[in-house]
Each structure stands twice: as structure tokens, then as C-alpha cells.
Amino acid sequence: MGEAPEMQSAKHISSLIQDVAHLDGKALSILDVGCAAGHYLRSIIQRLPDTDIEYFGVDIDPNMVGTAQEVWKGFDRAKFFCGSGDELQDLEVPACDVVFSANAFMYFPNVRTALASFFGKTKQIMMARSYFCEQTYMIQRAQPSEWHPLSRVSEAEIIDEDGMLRSYDHWNIYSRGLMEHLVRENCPEARISWHDDRFNDDFVAEEEVANIGEKREGTVLLGNHQMVFPIILPWKTLVVERKKMHGFPVERNR
Numbered sequence: 001m002g003e004a005p006e007m008q009s010a011k012h013i014s015s016l017i018q019d020v021a022h023l024d025g026k027a028l029s030i031l032d033v034g035c036a037a038g039h040y041l042r043s044i045i046q047r048l049p050d051t052d053i054e055y056f057g058v059d060i061d062p063n064m065v066g067t068a069q070e071v072w073k074g075f076d077r078a079k080f081f082c083g084s085g086d087e088l089q090d091l092e093v094p095a096c097d098v099v100f101s102a103n104a105f106m107y108f109p110n111v112r113t114a115l116a117s118f119f120g121k122t123k124q125i126m127m128a129r130s131y132f133c134e135q136t137y138m139i140q141r142a143q144p145s146e147w148h149p150l151s152r153v154s155e156a157e158i159i160d161e162d163g164m165l166r167s168y169d170h171w172n173i174y175s176r177g178l179m180e181h182l183v184r185e186n187c188p189e190a191r192i193s194w195h196d197d198r199f200n201d202d203f204v205a206e207e208e209v210a211n212i213g214e215k216r217e218g219t220v221l222l223g224n225h226q227m228v229f230p231i232i233l234p235w236k237t238l239v240v241e242r243k244k245m246h247g248f249p250v251e252r253n254r
Helices: 008-024 039-047 060-072 085-090 111-119 176-186 201-210
Strands: 029-035 052-059 078-082 096-102 122-133 140-142 168-171 191-196 220-222 226-227 231-232 235-243
Touching: 008 039, 008 096, 008 122, 008 235, 029 039, 029 085, 039 231, 052 060, 060 078, 085 111, 111 122, 111 176, 122 176, 176 191, 176 235
Parallel strands: 029 052, 029 096, 052 078, 096 122
Antiparallel strands: 122 235, 140 168, 191 235, 220 226, 226 231
């Protein structure tokens, strides 16, 4: 609703979109995968006030979608859909100039399926802000009922007789080399670039002022790294230009 401090990742993503907003003159269609309550749209509008934005948000949580529809009911060019980001082909969402996922890509269990889903709706630019580094790590994070309202498994019963988690989500970290290979599988001629986050490190103080610093697994800083104990978060944004445009320099932040 715009009452809490602007999310730093929203500043980052909206500034990247600003760089490519010239692709279709004064009009831009955007698909936000994992949109939650649509708060990224507020940042995008702020940075592109003269652009005719058509926005589509997809989230797997019906409560988030319902909140988004209520918050944005006066903005008729924003539409929200309940569904999974790795099954976008099943939703009546059109292909868009820009498709982005901020802080959700790590949750998809199958990276190939997720990328194919994204590219199926991408006209020109695809962005994914997630955990990317030199190697790939497939992480399962336990989700007992003490931590997650939809879990039906207690902390004491979270591991079954075979030592496997009964209730979990994914926190996957993918190598940049793997991602580039998978992008080429979908778009052999695509132009790929990697981008560091574009914001200062004062966001922790802003969260504390807003009284949300006590949220579960809030982000903290360790030197120049963001972390959620006990994992350092290797945030990068993958930007793929499906058509050979000139919005970004060809460089790798390795």
C-alpha cells in the first residue's frame, strides 16, 4: 500500500526495467512472476511515470492475489492471477515485453521447467533475481507448522523414518554457468548479462524503523554480503535479451 519503506529489490528491479523501457516507445507490458501483493508495480510506476504500463502479476498464494486485487482495484491496467510461475502456460496471461521474477526463482523445484515457462511468455526481456554463484546447490528448507501456517507437520516430526523431510520448500542456488547453458537451450541467440544489486546497505536500518526487523529470517549484512542465518545469499540478477537489443553492456560481474 506504500506505507512501508520501498523494498530495496523493488528499487533494483524497477531501475533495470527503466533501462529497457525504451524497447516499445511509451508502452510497456510487464509480467511479474511471484508478485505477492504487487508492490513492485508501485516502484515501477514511480520510475516510469510517463510510460503506459500494462502489468500482470502471478502468485501461487491466493491470499496474496486477493490482497493485490484489493490494493490495485483502482488501477485498471493491473491484473493478477493465481498460479505457479513454472506453469504459466496454463494461465490466461499474454506474452509481455518484460518478464521478471524477484526473490522467487530459488523456490522452483525444476529450473528447466521454470525457465521454459518464463520464456514462453517473454517477448523481449527476461529477468530473474535469485541466488547465483560459481556452483549449484540444491537446498531443501524444512517447513514445520511452527514456522509455516500451511504446514501440517510439527518440528518433532519433520524428518521421516528414512531421514527425509516431510514438509519443505526449496532454496536452490544455481551456478551462472548452468543458467547460461539453460538459457541457450531456450534462446540460442539471446544476449545474457549479470547484474549486482543496485542499492545502498541502509535497508536494514529502514526495516528496523518500520518495525519489521523481527520478521522470520530477516536479511542482515555480513561485510558486503547479505545473509539469512546461516546462509550467505549470493544475489545476482540474470538479464536475458531475447532479441538483440542494446539496453545493457555485455559484461559479467563474476
